[in-house]
Amino acid sequence: MKRRNTYAAIIGGGAAGLMCALRAAENSLGQKIIILEKADRVGKKLLVTGNGRCNLSHIGASAKSYHGEGSEDLINILFKKYSPDAVLEHFHRLGLMTTDDSEGRVYPRSNLATSVLDILRMRLSAYGVEEACGVDIREIRKVRSGYEVITEDEIITTEKLVVAVGGKADYAGRESGAQLIKDFGLATTKPTPSLSPVKVEGDSLRSLKGVRVSAQVSLIHGGEIIKAERGEVQFTENALSGICIFNLSRYANRHNGCEIAVALLPEMSVDEIEDELTRRLKLNRNGVLSDLFVGLFHKNIGIALIKAAGLKPSKNCKDISNKELKVLADVINNWRFKTIPRHDFKNAQVTAGGVNIREINHHTFETKRHKGLYIIGEALDVDGDCGGYNLQFAFASGMCAGDHL
Ligand SMILES: Cc1cc2nc3c(=O)[nH]c(=O)nc-3n(C[C@H](O)[C@H](O)[C@H](O)COP(=O)(O)OP(=O)(O)OC[C@H]3O[C@@H](n4cnc5c(N)ncnc54)[C@H](O)[C@@H]3O)c2cc1C
Structure with missing residues (x-):
């Protein structure tokens, strides 16, 4: 078994994980950050969002468009600093131009979801963040210096661990990272399909x-x-x-x-x-x-x-x-x-349910029970209405956690 050390490991290269990795990389002074993705590429789901146009945020999104036990408090705190304007400003800084429609839904100006993914990946690569795809995580152990992530062929020791595995709603039909989360013994709300x-x-x-x-x-x-x-x-x-x-x-x-x-x-x-x-x-x-x-x-x-x-x-x-x-x-x-x-997730865009919000610090997304462990994005019991709210939450929670790693 190969062994190596990183400062931060992010499990799941979706909207939340990619944004978190980028923010962490922007803040860290060259410390090693790795994204561990199960699929053969990161950001696959991003490419199918908004019918291939990626409705990445919603102007003026607020707590009333989100659901899940305690989501109101969390969103109110999160959007004070990581509002739709703040998320878009960050994207603009990265080089993504956006446009919004009469309803307030925000899209890349190119009308191409790939622009969103490409810009994130380009900047991640510039910061030297590693994307490890096709990774099968077998076990996660808590150790004195942080966590050990055990894959099929290596053990990665990391100080900070971010779980950004999304929910069960997944058009590619892949299994979610629910089992990984279960092993941490965190309280979860039963997942049900939403936006279906x-x-x-x-x-x-x-x-x-x-x-x-x-x-x-x-x-x-x-x-x-x-x-x-x-x-x-x-x-x-x-x-x-x-x-x-x-x-x-x-x-x-x-x-x-x-x-x-x-x-x-x-x-x-x-x-x-x-x-x-x-x-x-x-x-x-x-x-x-x-x-x-x-x-x-x-x-x-x-x-x-x-x-x-x-x-x-x-x-x-x-x-x-x-x-x-x-x-x-x-x-x-x-x-x-x-x-x-309905109980199947096949035609659902989002999962309602997930890790209970009371398990995390609302200001940092770090879990209260496990120091150095963060949970972000759709893996949490927060789901938004249709119209860019879910990606707004994924990106905002990623930014917030990334700033606090
Ligand atoms: C068809 C469709 C269209 C949508 N359109 C929009 C839209 O236009 N606007 C909007 O706001 N929302 C939209 N959504 C919802 C939005 O895509 C999600 O809410 C958002 O992607 C959640 O981000 P996330 O990073 O938390 O999870 P995801 O984007 O699902 O990313 C999770 C990542 O973790 C990986 N992963 C899972 N388990 C493991 C594991 N065990 N080990 C390693 N990696 C793992 C997955 O492969 C995936 O890459 C849409 C959803 C769908 C399905």
Whole structure:
């Protein structure tokens, strides 16, 4: 077995780990820093973020867009120094130019995720930080001088150890570093998928596969609206998808008995919708119901709404009663879908759950139980909404820990 010493070893070369290594390298006076990555390359996930554009931060991100027990306190403290502005300023200093859209989502000006990864790797290389990829960590031992990381062919002794292994949500389907964390005996919250499509009961969606609508969506549980969002809803064979749905998925994946209410004309009251339907029924008095929504909704959406109201698409418009009209008008802004919690991480962008925040010092990300051991990024029980919040947290926590190594 080969043996060597480093000042800091960072396990996981994702967004958080790379940023942490860079900050540590910027601060250290030439001390040896190594990134230990399981995959054959660092930053693979970064390349698929934001559909290949990498939505790296969100202007004005604050605690209200993050979840996880105690996340509010942690984010409030972290963003005082490592706000989106501070993260972006650091990237600008490294040479990355960014741009933001009307919603506040920040992207590299090149619109290429690879620009973010390349700039980090270039600067890491300039500081002499080593990237060791394809590494299989067998064991970690606490020793007097810090930690020993035992891989298949070497023992690395390090003063500081950073765990930046991410969560379970991983499109490449790799195993997470959950086992490594388990060995430290830290309290964790059960991981569940978040920012995923939400599965719904029944087969009513089959005819809507591929259809997109702009809508307001509300997650309802026990008669209460838990969260409401506006945006584009995408229908798949058995699920609702789209950014607004992703933002409801955290709760929907954790609780049975939820419903999603879709409002297709949220800017209109039920009375206004009734008036519009009455006008359309008159226009189509010699036609059938399935023609009623032509020019307003996708044809298959119209038919699905009619069925959801308990009516037949082949029914003649002139035979619609007042009561039926009211039911149809109601469905348009209160189209209900019973949700099914999902447990797989395949289509999830983020893991909710992870190492409990109370295990770490909020100002440094060092664990309270193990001196010199830091945990950052998605491995922690912090997950953000869709829109650059998760990378903002990964980079900010990486910067913070890197500054304190
Ligand atoms: C398809 C997709 C799109 C996304 N788009 C966005 C977006 O546009 N904006 C946004 O804010 N968020 C986005 N996210 C979420 C974001 O990518 C993550 O929250 C973020 O990457 C977390 O950073 P991290 O460094 O903590 O973990 P990761 O980026 O997951 O990095 C962890 C690294 O650790 C390595 N690793 C794991 N176990 C071990 C081990 N045992 N030994 C060594 N190495 C190990 C992994 O291989 C990986 O390289 C997206 C996620 C996905 C899946």
